[in-house]
Amino acid sequence: MDGLMFDTEKVFIMAWDYAGEKIGIGKAGYMVYKTLGMNIVSSYNVWKEEFGDRYNQEELRKYTKEFLQKYYSENTVPVKKGLYNLLNYLKENSCKMAVASSSPRWEVEKHLKDANIYEYFIWIVCGDMVQNSKPDPEIYLKACELLKANQSECYALEDSKNGLLSAYRAGCKPIMVPDLWQPDDEILNVIVGKYEDLDEVKAAFENIDV
Template sequence: MIKAVIFDMDGLMFDTERLMMLAWDYAGEKMGLGKTGHMVLKTLGMNRILSREVWKEEYGEVFKAEELDLYTNEFFEHYYSENDVPVKTGLYELLSYLREHHYKIGAASSTYIEKVKHHLNNAKILEYFDVVVGGDMVEKSKPDPQIYQKASELLGVKPDSCYALEDSRNGLLAAYRAGCKPIMIPDLWQPDEEISRILYAKRNNLSEVIDILKDNHNNNC
């Protein structure tokens, strides 16, 4: 029986992956590399450290992590001075349903915990979460299962009693390897044959997860 739902953040709760593509296009041009937004697709679900390794493989010695951070932050400081974090369809509806029906709720994001909590607070949903785990709270990045193992442990729920909501290959693999039931809500990437085999379900948006929860409840009554 499902007792908890664990959310990824970027591309799942918030439309931040597309924003990151714009930010990295901006940063790439500032660094003299041209538009580099495509690197988002190569680093989906990765933490900061692993992501930087992929950048180094792509651009070699001309890539400077400190410059990327500088210009990425510059882009986001300007964006968030005028805009709130963009919320994905169905997020508020799903969170309300989970609270009403007494599910435990967790977040497991490769993004550093400070930024995760900032975004959740900005969207006025931080209070919904019993547990928030950021990428800097575990040693290994997705697709390693460690972050989902930690989230389920802190929730006090076995992984096989958790739905894990994800949009990326690395995130889905992490959830599956931890023993959670991975549900995919596609964002920038559609599942290949390997990922399709490990999915518990796939839905178009977060509100559609409610029907899965209702079916789970009815089957266990």
């Protein structure tokens, strides 16, 4: 969801800049790049490696949520180019869709409902519904199971390395739409396609039997 359907990664940069200054470690928005695709628990492990005892996890969570709730009460997050076109095309072609996001459920549901796309998805699997964070395949295995779909028949759209590896390790077909990060050689060897936006993904699907 983040960085693929919605331009939320930039909001998290602002949130962690705000929270970092509040807890005395300075602007920490750059940590978004180090935790792309991870759930909250795994991302905090990376924070621990970066800052050690210089930060308090509960305070970080408190001020991050404080910023996000205020921001989202005053703003809607912009959708990524081609989102509605792609979703409508897939719906018209009776494709079963699920969201597999590392973000907490309250945030995922808010964004989907604000953008009026909640009803497109049969299932929503969030970071607080699985034990292991991306790049572990658990979240995609769960999504495929709920969809009653064979992983090898599922396409997974992602923007982060952790997300793409998670989908690949689950046996899905990963498609990359870059946001803040460009693919390295490892990712180029596992993805089935790379497109600049979701309109390009739609055009690609139109040329294959989805």
